[in-house]
Amino acid sequence: MQVTRSGLRSTACNLGLALLFFASLLPFHSSGVADQIWIVGAVLMGFLMLIRQPSKAVTITTSALIATGISMVLPLMMTPDHPSRGPMAIAGIGVEITGVIVGQGSRLYLGRRFALLPANRGVVTGGPFRFVRHPIYLGWLILSIGYVMAYPALRNAAIVMAVLQAILWRIHQEEALLAAESDYREYLARTPWRLVPLIY
Secondary structure (H helix, E strand, O other): OOOOHHHHHHHHHHHHHHHHHHHOOOOOOOOOHHHHHHHHHHHHHHHHHHHOOOOOEEOOOHHHHHHHHHHHHHHHHOOOOOOOOHHHHHHHHHHHHHHHHHHHHHHHHHHHHOOOOOEEOOOOOOHHHHOOOOHHHHHHHHHHHHHHHHOOOHHHHHHHHHHHHHHHHHHHHHHHHHOOOHHHHHHHHHOOOOOOOOOO
16 A cells, blocks of 8 residues: 555644643643543543544644644643632532533544644534534533633633633634535534534
C-alpha cells in the first residue's frame, strides 16, 4: 500500500494532537472526583485524535488558530483549590457528569469526524446534533460549570467565561466553512440553536 505525503502529514498531525491531550493530564495530581471526570474527557479526546479521518477542508487562519488555542490552553489554567463542600460539591459533580454525558456522547457520535480547527469532515445531523448544532461545546460548558461549582474560585469562573467567548468565535468560523455544503445549509434551517436550546 502506497503512503502519500499528505497521509503521513495527517497521521503526524493526529499523533501530535493526541500527545497534546495526553500531556495536558500531567498537571492533574488531585484524586478528587471532579478532577477524575475532567481527566476522562481529555483521554477520550486524545484517542479520538488518533483515529480521526482526513478533512475535506480546514480553516487555518490567524483567528481560527487564536480561538482554538484559547479554548485548548486556558482550561489547563483552572486550579482545584478551595473545593466546595456539602450540597454544592455534590451538585457540582452531578453537573460535571451531565457535561461528560452530553459532550463525550456527542464526540463518540461524531466519531472519526472530530476536529480542533474549523474543518469539514462531513456533515453530521443526527443524534445529539438534532437538538443543537454544537453539542460537544454544550457538554464542555456544562462540564466547566460543574467544575467551577466544585472549585468555586474567581480565577476558574473567569477562565470559563474567556474560553466561552473563544468557543463562540470558533462556532462562527466553523459554520462559515460548512455552509458551503448544501446539506449543512438545510441542517441550519432545521436546527436553529447553536449551543443552548431555546437560548442561542
